[in-house]
Amino acid sequence: MTRKVVVAGxxxxxxSVGVPEFPLRYTAKCTPRWMAAGVSGAAGHIARVLRALxxxxxxxxxxxxxxxxxxxRAELERGGLLGPGVIEGRESSMGVALVAPDGSRLGLPYLEPVNGVAYPFEVMSAAARDAGLLVLTNAKFVRPLVGPAARLGVPIAVDVHLIADLTDEYNRPWLQAAEIIFCSHEALPCPPExxxxRLFERYPRCRLVCVGLGSQGALLGTRDGRLLRAQAVAPRAVVNTSGAGDALFAAFLHVWRRTHDEARALRIAVLYAGWKIGHRLxxxxxxxxxxxxxxxKSYPPRITLRRWDDGG
Incomplete structure (x- = not known):
């Protein structure tokens, strides 16, 4: 049995609202293609994926x-995720996702109600006792916890999402502390390879770097110089790409913790994310x-191997 995982964020x-197209044209009234409501957010989504697995x-x-x-709270309780680490604030964070017919989405997260909360480190450190992994999302209220958490001796994983700068001031605590770093390709200033x-050269604590490539799959670098690439797989039609990065991240962590096989973990993570986006919510x-x-067994994604430390 692997040790527990703590997810903070x-x-x-x-x-979620189905819209006719991007960019949206102004109109006083428009009937959406579909509409659905549910509990999400990066930490919530990651925790639910890991729990189900x-x-x-x-x-x-x-x-x-x-x-x-x-x-x-009702949804967390149904999923077995409502525990002492869920503390009370005055208001909850909310969001809207606008989704086009091709599955592309525009996310409108409203995190201000929780951004300024001083989350008690002692609550997180209690949850981290005997943990095998800390998944510390880059939510604002988590940021002050990263430095103290790095001293607990538990590996840290983070998805920094739309990062564009290796020296990014906001994300620096996570980049310095994490052994596993995920991000999206969408805002990168250079090719993902x-x-x-560059990330390995700058942050010596990092062991694994994964870049989500959207419809092109994902790229994973290892500290020992390997560069793995998995092609995207979509077992169902692409309906809503919201949360695809969270699914990629969580599924990879689950498989890698059990097998320490980076290639298999990447293949399965890409497949899982591809399956997820075939759903309306x-x-x-x-x-x-x-x-x-x-x-x-039915959808083995193709994977290729190169090296990042010799120019590819």
Whole structure:
């Protein structure tokens, strides 16, 4: 049995809306293609994926005592994620995702209600006892916890999402502390292969770097110089790409913790993310470990191996 995983970050109440196109044209009234509501946010989504796959997950987050908070707490309780790490704030974070017919989305996260909360480090450190991994999302209220958490001796993983600068001031605490770093390719200032090299050169604590490439799959660099690339797989039609990065991140962590096989973890993570985006509200769709293993047999993503430390 692997040790528990602590996930810290925002859990939000989200409304997802199907829109006709991007960019949106102004009109006084427009009937959406579809609409769905659910509990999401990076930490909430990651925790739900890991929990469904069989991990012992302890969630550290802030939930308000407002109407959205009632829904969030009820959903966390149904998923076995409501515990002492879920502290109360005045208001809950919320968001809206606008989704075009091709699955592309515009996210409108409203995190201000939880950004300024001083989350007690002693609560997180208690959850981290005997943990095998800390997943510290880059939510604002988590930032002051990263430095102290790095001294606990538990490996840290982070997804810094739309990062564009290796010296990014906001994300620096996570970049300095994490052994596993994920990000999106969308804002990178250079090719992802070069980004991997530069990140390893600048942050010696990092062991694994993964760049999500959207419809092109994902790229993973290892400290020993390997560069793995998995092609995207979409077992269902692409409906909503919201949360694809969270799914990629969580599924990779689950498989890698059990196998320490980076290539297999990357293949399965890309497959899982591809399966997720075939749902109208991806956060509500999760696979068990057995279901994921069955899916892997039917859709083995292709993977290639190069090196980042010799120019590729």
């Amino acid at each position: 925002a859990v939000s109440f989200y409304l 069989g991990e012992d997950v302890h969630l550290c987050t802030v939930v308000g005592h407002d109407a959205a908070g009632v829904e969030i 070069l980004w991997v090299r 991806p956060v509500t769709a999760s696979l068990t470990g057995m279901e994921l293993a069955d899916l892997e």
